[in-house]
Amino acid sequence: MIVPEDSLLKFEIPEIIYGLGSLSQIGLSAKRLGGERILLVTDPGLLVAGWVDESVKYLKEENLQYVVYDNVVTNPRDFQVEEGAQLYRQKKCDVIVAVGGGSPIDTAKGIGILASNHGRIHEYEGCNLITQPIPPLVCAPSTAGTGADVSQFTVITNKRANVKMTILSRAITPDITLVDPRLLKTKSSELIAATGMDTLTHAIEAYVSSLSWPMTDPHAIHAIELVAEHLVNAAKTKDMTALEGMSIACLEAGMAFSNAILGAVHALAHPLGGFYDIHHGLANSLLLPVVVRQNMEHALPKFAGIARALGAETRDKSIDAVAQQVPGQLQNLIAKLGLPTRLSQVGVDEADIPRLAQMAENDICMLTNPHCYMKAEIESMYHDVL
């Protein structure tokens, strides 16, 4: 049997429109979803880069009213979601459009939740707690990393507790994503590297997840192959073919992880974001090699597949020998990208590790990791990369 009798698996993604210039469809897409008054969620960087002006031009071409909410930061906050939702209601908006990276898109999803459901965003932390459909949501991602534009996740920081809240629900899958690789061109090399490592982490965690299945696996492997081929070049040269490759890698990884969910790298990375405001892609990159080493024995044949997708030599080698190459392959890639490799380099304090481990142990993403780690094991992983 491929799937056990009592388990039903899902596969859901938004409508994808891909290509150089696909941002031009933003007005038409909002209109197609019934929009007349648009809330455009973005951040100040996108505004400076000119993408907000271009988006507004396309909204105007379709005679749409709009209001811009751009008070969004990395690791977006609960109060920003509430502020945006207030604006949505005040201006009687009917469609949300997000232009930006994971932060504006996650904020837009949070705004959507509050726009059609009652209470505060904190009440929806966890799985499937959203009862009312959110307003139509169109995304135009500006990084090839989060996959938030295709996923059923949003992660919002509870600012009072300095904790990241993961919200997972089919209700927050965006309706349409416009993947326009031109938007990546205005990002820094460091950001392309860090968000690319986020994509790679999505693909690897989805591939070894306990909820992976034959519909998610090919997406995960294809994403890993594309990262191996394009990420270094995308970060170093911003060559358009490499940026396109990373755009597709991000889509593929998003399709895999949104439906197979994630694992221990994300469980350990979330507290770093909530506690120290470390960039999410960078946090994943720091933790990926050590978690892969621990996960190895729990998913050996799958790690052999990952090694192959990353370009390992496999002829005349045992599955075990092939799989064991993955941590080294990852460290090579991270070195080529020039990303930090120790938690202490980004401000993590040894004294905080017990508290970080406590949060990681309870993170929703730990549930689908090939093995559930206890607090002591998690502390040891943080120590390994301190």
Next chain:
Amino acid sequence: MIVPEDSLLKFEIPEIIYGLGSLSQIGLSAKRLGGERILLVTDPGLLVAGWVDESVKYLKEENLQYVVYDNVVTNPRDFQVEEGAQLYRQKKCDVIVAVGGGSPIDTAKGIGILASNHGRIHEYEGCNLITQPIPPLVCAPSTAGTGADVSQFTVITNKRANVKMTILSRAITPDITLVDPRLLKTKSSELIAATGMDTLTHAIEAYVSSLSWPMTDPHAIHAIELVAEHLVNAAKTKDMTALEGMSIACLEAGMAFSNAILGAVHALAHPLGGFYDIHHGLANSLLLPVVVRQNMEHALPKFAGIARALGAETRDKSIDAVAQQVPGQLQNLIAKLGLPTRLSQVGVDEADIPRLAQMAENDICMLTNPHCYMKAEIESMYHDVL
């Protein structure tokens, strides 16, 4: 550049719920889409097999009203679509549910078009002519063949002219598909073989299509691999693992062809369905080897990929030598399935060939084939397999 500057590519599929027993979600799915009064479209075979009773049970569990339309045949007719649409309006339905193979699903799409758009179904033949969204549509496919449950296509026979009308529009992508491999178990071996060849044709045509791109290719290749692994076993033994493999192959091929469109095999097969009422999967199977031989030189590296996915030995062989194995691989597979290999075996008359070729030349599917064939070349292909 991966994609030229002026071309936008789309990728859209329904929400997929997969697993043994997923039919049980049919009431909940219809309700989730706002349904209160359901039109259930099916055919007499499904009724006899008990799947309609089971479906109705799940609709009742959600307190949904329903009416059954089951006057559907292979190669569904224009008047059946009109009859179904009349019933939909008469009973004031709000959601359509299709339980069955390609014929009930294509009929349900046609009914949906007429339910929310004016005029006759003939007016929508072609690309993107539907202006109003159709009512919500839930599918539960009973064959692993057509991919109609994920696709943006419906094909309806114009009974007066004996011509198949292809309708292609994003508007007719179903909302939810419930892929329950149990439904395949009640189909005959011949039907599993013929519909499986339909799936293989979808995958091959999508892979070599001029609209294929890195988001559709992995689905096509995965479908071909699964057909190579499971089709013969599925048809001969109805082993559940093989049926599951074919269910996923059908989904994967559907995701590929719905977004990359099809080619000359379908262009040549459609007139056989319209003219002689030949089963669509069988028509594709008859034509696939000859069309592949003709297409070979126009997409050589892609055919090498197909040969590999079908299990060809590739070590130390040139791309050309690898690719040239495909027609033989297909003929072997068709022989193992015991399907007919000559058009004359299924009643095609030599005298009709000029007329068939005329229709094939104008078929919408010819536009995305790696090469556009003229009438004389098409006649020669029909003659080759007469």
